[in-house]
Amino acid sequence: MIRITLDLYRELTGYCKAQLPNEACGLLSATGDIVETCWPVTNRDYSPISFTMDEAELEIVLDEIERSGQRLAGMFHSHPTAAARPSAFDQEHIVFACSYIIVSVVGGRPRMRSYLPVDGLLVPERIAIVAHQSV
Numbered sequence: 081m082i083r084i085t086l087d088l089y090r091e092l093t094g095y096c097k098a099q100l101p102n103e104a105c106g107l108l109s110a111t112g113d114i115v116e117t118c119w120p121v122t123n124r125d126y127s128p129i130s131f132t133m134d135e136a137e138l139e140i141v142l143d144e145i146e147r148s149g150q151r152l153a154g155m156f157h158s159h160p161t162a163a164a165r166p167s168a169f170d171q172e173h174i175v176f177a178c179s180y181i182i183v184s185v186v187g188g189r190p191r192m193r194s195y196l197p198v199d200g201l202l203v204p205e206r207i208a209i210v211a212h213q214s215v
Contacts, residue, residue: 081206082154082179082194084108084115089209091118093190096158096183099123103131107138108154108181109145114210115153115179119145128160130169154194156181164193166202179205 084092088108095118096104106120119141122134145152155176159167164184174180174197184191195202 081208082115082181083113083208083210086209086211088116088118089192092156092181093183093185093192095120096156096185096190097188099158100160100185100188101128102126103128103158103160104183105131105133105157106155107141107145107152108156108179109148109150110153111150117145117148117150118156123157131157152176152178154179154181156183158183158185160185162186164191166195171200171202174200174202181207 103123104120105123106118108115109117109119121137121141123131124134125132155178159182162184164182166182177197180195180197180202182193192207194205194207196205
């Protein structure tokens, strides 16, 4: 199960809607077991059906996550024209050992799903939205 703050949920879904008609993408980081930071990365494809994260930005974000003392907890992208399920491309391009969040923004109403890489496949995991970071 992945735990995200309500503020992060709002930021992430808002960012995905703002990137329409193209796919949005980026990383998520956590302190402890709660994901609280969204790190948008430019989609070099500028496409509604695919994404490629800008490599230079990706490196900067990974460094910033490390410097912040947080950990990489997830990678996200949106599906402007499809459900929040991994495509064949998504399944074939698993890069990180973390949660994979897909946000469908079909019709402007976000639907978020999360998946974990297991034996080369993305399998569903539960999402818990929490009011705020535990201290």
